[in-house]
Amino acid sequence: MAYSEQVIDHYENPRNVGKMDEDDAHVGTGMVGAPACGDVMRLQIKVNDAGVIEDAKFKTYGCGSAIASSSLVTEWMKGMTLDQAGEIRNSNISEELALPPVKIHCSVLAEDAIKAAIDNYKSKQ
Amino acid sequence: MKLPLYLDYSATTPVDPRVAKLMCDCLTQEGNFGNPASRSHVYGWQAEEAVENARRQVADLINADPREIVWTSGATESDNLAIKGVAHFYHKKGKHIITSKIEHKAVLDTCRQLEREGFEVTYLEPTTDGIISPKQVADALREDTIIVSLMHVNNEIGVVTDIAAIGEVTRANKVLFHVDAAQSAGKIAIDLETAKVDLMSFSAHKIYGPKGVGALYVRRKPRVRLEAQMHGGGHERGMRSGTLATHQIVGMGAAFAIAQEEMAADNTRIEALRQRLWEGVKDMEEVYMNGHATQRVSGNANISFNFVEGESLLMSLRELAVSSGSACTSASLEPSYVLRALGMNDELAHSSIRFSIGRFTTEADIDQAIEQSRNAVIKLRELSPLWDMYKDGVDLDSVQWAAH
Ligand SMILES: Cc1ncc(COP(=O)(O)O)c(C=O)c1O
Ligand code: FES
Numbered sequence: 001m002a003y004s005e006q007v008i009d010h011y012e013n014p015r016n017v018g019k020m021d022e023d024d025a026h027v028g029t030g031m032v033g034a035p036a037c038g039d040v041m042r043l044q045i046k047v048n049d050a051g052v053i054e055d056a057k058f059k060t061y062g063c064g065s066a067i068a069s070s071s072l073v074t075e076w077m078k079g080m081t082l083d084q085a086g087e088i089r090n091s092n093i094s095e096e097l098a099l100p101p102v103k104i105h106c107s108v109l110a111e112d113a114i115k116a117a118i119d120n121y122k123s124k125q
Numbered sequence: 126m127k128l129p130l131y132l133d134y135s136a137t138t139p140v141d142p143r144v145a146k147l148m149c150d151c152l153t154q155e156g157n158f159g160n161p162a163s164r165s166h167v168y169g170w171q172a173e174e175a176v177e178n179a180r181r182q183v184a185d186l187i188n189a190d191p192r193e194i195v196w197t198s199g200a201t202e203s204d205n206l207a208i209k210g211v212a213h214f215y216h217k218k219g220k221h222i223i224t225s226k227i228e229h230k231a232v233l234d235t236c237r238q239l240e241r242e243g244f245e246v247t248y249l250e251p252t253t254d255g256i257i258s259p260k261q262v263a264d265a266l267r268e269d270t271i272i273v274s275l276m277h278v279n280n281e282i283g284v285v286t287d288i289a290a291i292g293e294v295t296r297a298n299k300v301l302f303h304v305d306a307a308q309s310a311g312k313i314a315i316d317l318e319t320a321k322v323d324l325m326s327f328s329a330h331k332i333y334g335p336k337g338v339g340a341l342y343v344r345r346k347p348r349v350r351l352e353a354q355m356h357g358g359g360h361e362r363g364m365r366s367g368t369l370a371t372h373q374i375v376g377m378g379a380a381f382a383i384a385q386e387e388m389a390a391d392n393t394r395i396e397a398l399r400q401r402l403w404e405g406v407k408d409m410e411e412v413y414m415n416g417h418a419t420q421r422v423s424g425n426a427n428i429s430f431n432f433v434e435g436e437s438l439l440m441s442l443r444e445l446a447v448s449s450g451s452a453c454t455s456a457s458l459e460p461s462y463v464l465r466a467l468g469m470n471d472e473l474a475h476s477s478i479r480f481s482i483g484r485f486t487t488e489a490d491i492d493q494a495i496e497q498s499r500n501a502v503i504k505l506r507e508l509s510p511l512w513d514m515y516k517d518g519v520d521l522d523s524v525q526w527a528a529h
Contacts, residue, residue, distance in 0.1 A: 003440065011437070011440060014508060017507065017508055019513060031510065031527070032527050033526070033527070034526035034527070035471070035472040035511060035521060035526065036470070036471040036472060036526075037471075038434055038435070038436070038460075038471070038472075038475050039434065040510055040511055040526070041510070042510040042513075059508055059509060059510040059513060060508060060509070060510065061432065061433070061434050061508075061509040061510055061511045061512075062434050062436075062437065063434060063436040063437050063440070064436065064437050064440040066434075066437075067437060067508060112527075116527070
């Protein structure tokens with residue numbers, strides 16, 4: 001499997017790796033995937049009172065493309081409103097990372113993780 | 126580009142330079158290029174002599190009669206010829222075949238084909254450390270069983286099957302016993318004078334010979350009959366037609382002869398390297414060596430690094446040429462069927478790496494493999510939500526996963 005430069009860059013230097021306090025009312029956590037499928041993504045967002053994502057963190061168990069997809073979306077989401085973040089599509093991710101067709105589902109997983117984090121945050125308000 | 130360090134000797138080996146030299150001598154006009162089946166001139170006689178010499182070399186390594194060796198294109202063909210050949214010849218006697226869940230695809234897919242033709246196959250389940258016992262074979266035997274096919278050494282986990290003991294069971298019950306020895310020949314002693322094995326498959330490229338050549342041992346006493354799968358000029362006593370590839374066969378013979386000379390020394394050195402590798406990584410938490418601890422070949426170390434996903438691990442280990450316990454080729458990640466048959470959960474199977482060590486591996490190579498593996502595992506665990514959860518004491522089996 002040949003990886004694109006973008007995937008390798010995110011894989012070698014993943015951005016925003018970490019964990020935030022799940023119980024914090026400002027934090028939304030999305031965890032998607034399953035170990036048995038070979039990928040689990042945990043994406044967290046910290047949202048301020050104006051509804052803007054101040055910070056984003058991730059940890060991913062999965063292939064290089066899954067790691068790169070989650071790293072990339074944490075970068076994108078910072079500074080976005082929840083609505084803007086909710087509009088990120090897997091096709092944006094796969095395009096940016098030049099993912100081959102067999103790796104599209106890794107970007108789908110990242111889109112799912114964003115939605116799950118936003119839903120989790122909203123459910124706390 | 127700097128080539129990655131080769132630690133995939135179970136997949137294939139480079140041809141030993143001593144072997145390559147002899148092979149080259151059988152190709153050009155100046156060399157031994159004749160057709161071994163040509164009876165009317167010296168070109169043919171010389172080629173035939175080289176082929177028969179190689180046949181003796183192969184037979185010597187396994188303590189067999191050269192007349193019991195049939196040349197093939199590799200272990201895949203040998204497995205096909207043995208199992209289909211017996212099934213088609215003895216089908217009136219019975220329709221039942223016994224094999225195991227951890228065989229090579231060359232055996233499993235052959236059995237699947239025979240199932241489509243109306244044969245019945247029992248797939249034995251190994252223990253969690255990869256052992257198939259003589260008792261399991263005895264218990265699975267039926268009135269209509271015609272053949273048992275089991276591998277001597279498993280290609281993924283390196284576990285050795287007790288073929289001597291199983292041969293006693295099959296012989297006592299007048300059932301034929303086929304053994305795939307692609308991964309064992311030249312690595313552990315094989316004595317077909319004493320072991321009651323009726324058919325045995327070999328491949329040259331696993332022991333520093335060329336790809337594309339192998340052999341099938343077919344016992345003469347008691348005589349084993351086969352229906353040919355390849356028809357033509359009646360070569361190899363009708364069991365496998367096709368002009369013999371002198372250079373390939375000479376290469377296989379030379380590789381087997383060298384193995385006989387050097388096996389003991391190679392094994393001692395390779396076993397020490399395998400220990401060194403294991404010592405170098407085993408202190409990290411949640412690291413497991415797969416397969417039986419002692420009943421195994423020296424060159425194989427199949428290690429699971431829990432909470433790290435296999436494909437990303439391979440990506441981090443780009444400077445090592447190793448195999449993974451999973452093949453993430455499509456939307457569904459497929460863990461190795463061998464590791465699964467050991468009862469290993471999918472996560473652990475996904476996180477497995479097969480390091481296989483060989484004749485040209487050095488201590489420095491192993492040290493490099495250790496360092497790279499450690500770095501990769503530490504890095505990926507930092508990134509792994511599963512590792513976090515494990516460290517927080519969460520039981521991962523109790524989590525409701527949102528599978529996609
Ligand atoms: C156990 C076993 N059987 C059969 C084969 C196939 O051998 P060949 O490549 O010679 O067809 C291999 C190697 O891939 C093997 O490891
Ligand atoms: S996570 Fe399975 S291929 Fe990317």
